[in-house]
Amino acid sequence: MTSTRTSPGAAGATCASALKLDYFSFETIAAQPRSWWQNVLGVVGFEKLPAIEGAQAPVTASMTPSLGANDNICEVWRIENPAIQLSNGAATHGRVRYRFCDDLLFGSIVIEERAIGERDSPGGRAAGDSGALLRATEMAYQEIFGVLEETELRHLIRVWNYLPEINREADGDERYHHFNSARRMAFRNSGRATEGTVPAACALGSPAGSPISIYFLATRQRPRMIENPRQLSAYHYPRQYGVNSPIFSRACVLCESAGTNLFVSGTASIVGHETIHPGDVAAQTRETVANIDALLNEANRVVGGFRYSLDALKFKVYVRRPEDFAAIDSALTSTLRPATPIVYLQADVCRGDLLVEIEATGESAGPHNVGSAK
Ligand code: 3EB
Numbered sequence: 001m002t003s004t005r006t007s008p009g010a011a012g013a014t015c016a017s018a019l020k021l022d023y024f025s026f027e028t029i030a031a032q033p034r035s036w037w038q039n040v041l042g043v044v045g046f047e048k049l050p051a052i053e054g055a056q057a058p059v060t061a062s063m064t065p066s067l068g069a070n071d072n073i074c075e076v077w078r079i080e081n082p083a084i085q086l087s088n089g090a091a092t093h094g095r096v097r098y099r100f101c102d103d104l105l106f107g108s109i110v111i112e113e114r115a116i117g118e119r120d121s122p123g124g125r126a127a128g129d130s131g132a133l134l135r136a137t138e139m140a141y142q143e144i145f146g147v148l149e150e151t152e153l154r155h156l157i158r159v160w161n162y163l164p165e166i167n168r169e170a171d172g173d174e175r176y177h178h179f180n181s182a183r184r185m186a187f188r189n190s191g192r193a194t195e196g197t198v199p200a201a202c203a204l205g206s207p208a209g210s211p212i213s214i215y216f217l218a219t220r221q222r223p224r225m226i227e228n229p230r231q232l233s234a235y236h237y238p239r240q241y242g243v244n245s246p247i248f249s250r251a252c253v254l255c256e257s258a259g260t261n262l263f264v265s266g267t268a269s270i271v272g273h274e275t276i277h278p279g280d281v282a283a284q285t286r287e288t289v290a291n292i293d294a295l296l297n298e299a300n301r302v303v304g305g306f307r308y309s310l311d312a313l314k315f316k317v318y319v320r321r322p323e324d325f326a327a328i329d330s331a332l333t334s335t336l337r338p339a340t341p342i343v344y345l346q347a348d349v350c351r352g353d354l355l356v357e358i359e360a361t362g363e364s365a366g367p368h369n370v371g372s373a374k
Contacts, residue, residue, distance in 0.1 A: 017101050018080040018092035018259030019217075021314060021361050023343055026050055026072045039082060041099050044160075044215060046345055057088075058097035059296030060108035062162045063210040064318070067325050067344040068274040075316075075343070077106050077217070080259055089151070094143040098151075103257075105153040108215035109143060111136045113164075126222045130171040133163070134182040136212050137346075141186030144216060153218045156199040157252050158263040162213040166205030166348050176203065176350040177242035184244045194247055195235040197225055201248035202266030202359050204318050219254060224302055226251040232273040236251045241273070241351070251295045254366070255303055262299060262308050265362040266318070267291045268349060278353040281324045285331035288358050307364040318347040318357040328356050 019041075029043065029052055037056035045061035052059055066073060079086065089098035089107070098107035113132040116139075148154050163181075187194050198208045199216070206213070227233050228250040238247040239280055254261040269277050270291070271285035277283035289310075294307045317332065319325055325344060332342065349357045 001258045001371065009231065015202065017084045017104055017257075019104060019254075019257065019261070020078045020080045021260045022076045022078070023314070023341055024076050025074050026052070026074065027078070029074060039084070039102065041077040041079060041086065041101075042108060043077075044071070044108075046073065046075075046343075050074055057086075057099045058106065058108050058111060058215075059217065060097070060213060060215050062160065062204070062343040063164075063206040063213055064162060064204060064347040065207075067319055067322055067346050068329070070343050070345070073343060079104065089147060094146065096143050096147045097241045098147055100151055100153060103149055103153070103220040105148075106215070106220040107144060107147055107218070108213070108224060109140050110213050112211045114166065130173070132177045132325075133175055133178050133212075135348065137163075137179050137182035138189075140212060140214050141183060142144070142190070144214070145157060145186070145190040145192070148218050151218075152159045153220050155219045155222055156288070157217050157219050157223045157254065158200040159199050159214065159216040159248075161201060161203040161204070162206045162210070162347075164206050164210040164212070165208050166203070166350055167352050168208075173366055174242070176205075177244070179203065180218045180246050181244040182240050183247055187247055195255075197222070198235060198249050200225075200250070200252045200263040200265040201246075202318075202357065203246065204266070204345075204357070205350070205352050207294075213286075219257075221254065221256055223252040223254050225249040226253060226295055226299045226302060228267075228291055228295050230271055230291055237273050245359055246350075253299055253303060253308075258363075260361050260363055262313075262360075262362040262364065264295055264313070264362070266357045266359045267295070267347060268351070268354045268357045270354075275351055275353045277279075279355075281321075281355045282327050282331045284354070284356050285328050285336075285358075290333050290358060291361060294356065303364070307366050308362055308366070309339050311340075312365060313324045313343040313360040313362040316343045316345065316359045318342050318349060320347070322346055324355055332358070 040057040116132040269287040
């Protein structure tokens with residue numbers, strides 16, 4: 001099987017800021033003192049935008065309903081070192097909300113397709129058609145790249161993409177495929193690589209009527225991209241999955257950073273480029289875990305040493321059919337240590353035959369800067 005070799009990373013400066021991810025309830029967040037916000041980079045709600053009073057960081061939402069006991073939970077990205085000063089992006093700069101320090105940036109953008117007017121989409125089409133989706137996606141990425149240039153935090157390391165009705169057909173093709181075309185166009189127009197050094201990502205479907213919601217992390221240092229030896233690189237998928245292949249790496253690591261420094265993209269029951277175990281959600285879940293395990297081995301090979309493991313990951317699981325929740329949960333938890341943080345969300349996965357998709361973030365064990373000293 002051909003799989004693009006994992007790219008060697010350039011050695012960079014050691015970061016003082018350790019990134020930290022937590023899943024906190026609305027109540028926990030509301031109970032924090034004002035000073036707590038000094039170190040918050042961004043907050044992501046799931047089903048809807050969380051109403052958080054006094055938020056001093058971007059607050060966004062994926063618009064994907066939660067499942068299980070995950071009501072009122074938010075994803076909170078923080079910088080652990082209290083001495084690090086964070087800045088907010090100028091609210092006047094387009095639609096991207098962002099907050100950053102010297103080496104890390106969190107940003108989010110929400111765009112309604114129905115707000116794409118006559119001017120942006122000639123002919124003034126109906127909401128949900130391909131023209132509005134293409135324009136909205138391209139504009140979102142254009143604005144994101146503008147922020148990265150302005151802040152000089154140019155390395156997009158992880159992008160979360162949520163678009164309504166991802167599997168629905170519009171103008172003769174699936175909306176996910178239109179999204180892929182627009183994303184590729186935006187990367188190309190900004191002079192960015194469309195394979196190799198491309199961010200880890202996920203792309204999920206939200207309910208009809210939701211806005212397109214994208215959030216992301218960017219860094220000053222170059223990440224190391226990790227590909228999965230069991231899978232064809234997504235940017236090399238054959239045309240049967242869309243004329244324009246998706247742009248994402250299977251995972252990336254920030255070798256010089258402490259804290260959360262491994263980002264595993266949305267991962268599914270795909271071997272090579274094919275969906276396997278169609279219709280069998282438990283088998284899809286096990287295959288997905290096997291893929292994540294293969295990525296961890298590859299990450300360990302690239303950074304040198306046994307530094308990443310399933311036991312040190314936090315998971316977000318996207319479930320297509322709510323009734324599959326129990327089967328997915330038992331297949332997943334049987335392979336993980338008890339008390340592993342897992343958030344379950346209902347979302348449509350970007351291939352009609354995929355029933356589950358799992359993403360993860362993790363910390364590395366052992367000394368930092370191994371194999372990446374200047
Ligand atoms: C896959 O492996 C499943 O389009 O950004 C996973 C992660 C998937 C990211 C994206 C899509 C994306 O092809 C789907």
